[in-house]
Amino acid sequence: MSDASYRDAIFSTPLDRVARFSFDEQVVACFPDMIRRSVPGYGQILGMLGVIAERHLRHGARVYDLGCSLGAAGLALAGRLPPAAFDYTGVDLSPAMVSRARETLDSECPEHAISVVEGDIRTLDYRPAGMILLNFTLQFLPPADRDALMRRLHEALEPGGVLILSEKIRAADEQENAWLVERYHDFKRANGYSDLEISQKRTALENVLIPDSLEAHHARLAEAGFSRSLTWFQFLNFASLIAFKE
Numbered sequence: 209m210s211d212a213s214y215r216d217a218i219f220s221t222p223l224d225r226v227a228r229f230s231f232d233e234q235v236v237a238c239f240p241d242m243i244r245r246s247v248p249g250y251g252q253i254l255g256m257l258g259v260i261a262e263r264h265l266r267h268g269a270r271v272y273d274l275g276c277s278l279g280a281a282g283l284a285l286a287g288r289l290p291p292a293a294f295d296y297t298g299v300d301l302s303p304a305m306v307s308r309a310r311e312t313l314d315s316e317c318p319e320h321a322i323s324v325v326e327g328d329i330r331t332l333d334y335r336p337a338g339m340i341l342l343n344f345t346l347q348f349l350p351p352a353d354r355d356a357l358m359r360r361l362h363e364a365l366e367p368g369g370v371l372i373l374s375e376k377i378r379a380a381d382e383q384e385n386a387w388l389v390e391r392y393h394d395f396k397r398a399n400g401y402s403d404l405e406i407s408q409k410r411t412a413l414e415n416v417l418i419p420d421s422l423e424a425h426h427a428r429l430a431e432a433g434f435s436r437s438l439t440w441f442q443f444l445n446f447a448s449l450i451a452f453k454e
């Protein structure tokens with residue numbers, strides 16, 4: 209397997225039938241480029257994970273990165289924290305993502321305690337953790353499965369632990385939502401995506417990526433038992449929340 213990364217051109221030519229979006233080999237091969245050009249604030253959020261961990265993570269505690277894809281959050285943490293500071297477990301359902309993540313993390317941060325598990329975050333057996341990351345992953349779960357997962361994650365966190373939840377969001381107000389979605393498409397255009405790419409990817413993501421509103425996220429976190437949550441980052445219709453376990 210090569211570790212080359214390609215420019216995302218998946219939706220650049222007209223497709224007879226646009227298939228449901230999936231995290232297959234084709235997506236894995238261009239994923240770093242796709243996510244950086246498609247998620248406003250992605251790099252800034254990653255950069256803050258280590259900063260937040262420095263303030264909130266008990267020394268040596270476990271960090272779960274759920275839906276870790278290529279392990280970018282693990283790399284970001286390892287770039288800022290020494291090896292003894294944390295024990296990283298990345299989890300992803302896509303075998304193609306998991307094998308690439310293992311290769312990258314093994315070669316980029318051999319000193320850090322890092323493991324990557326292929327599995328479904330809905331059924332994983334969680335061990336106690338100091339920090340749980342859901343960086344643009346919850347949005348891909350069926351909405352009916354989201355509340356139960358959040359309750360299990362709250363249970364797995366140690367007292368004083370934090371959960372970081374980054375998501376594409378839907379504004380509760382329709383007019384506000386339409387403006388954010390239009391400017392998001394402008395953002396993608398400014399990053400080199402054509403109208404065809406934007407519209408075919410939108411079709412592929414229908415009923416696959418289902419955004420909630422910020423209000424729904426905060427309400428779910430409260431119901432799961434988190435004593436406090438706040439939105440620490442927003443750029444267009446993408447946001448990141450932090451939730452605290454007492």
Ligand SMILES: Nc1ncnc2c1ncn2[C@@H]1O[C@H](C[S@+](CC[C@H]([NH3+])C(=O)[O-])CC(=O)[O-])[C@@H](O)[C@H]1O
Nearest residue numbers: 231275276277280300301302328329343344345348
């Ligand atoms: N049930 C599931 N169980 C495990 N993994 C899942 C599941 N459903 C989806 N995934 C995985 O969640 C990841 C979502 S991408 C995360 C980016 C990363 N966090 C990053 O910081 O670069 C976000 C995006 O592409 O917008 C994919 O790798 C899926 O295979």
Ligand SMILES: O=C(O)C(=O)Cc1ccccc1
Nearest residue numbers: 242243246247376409410417
């Ligand atoms: O590209 C989009 O339209 C998105 O919503 C972001 C995204 C980024 C990477 C994979 C799937 C969705």
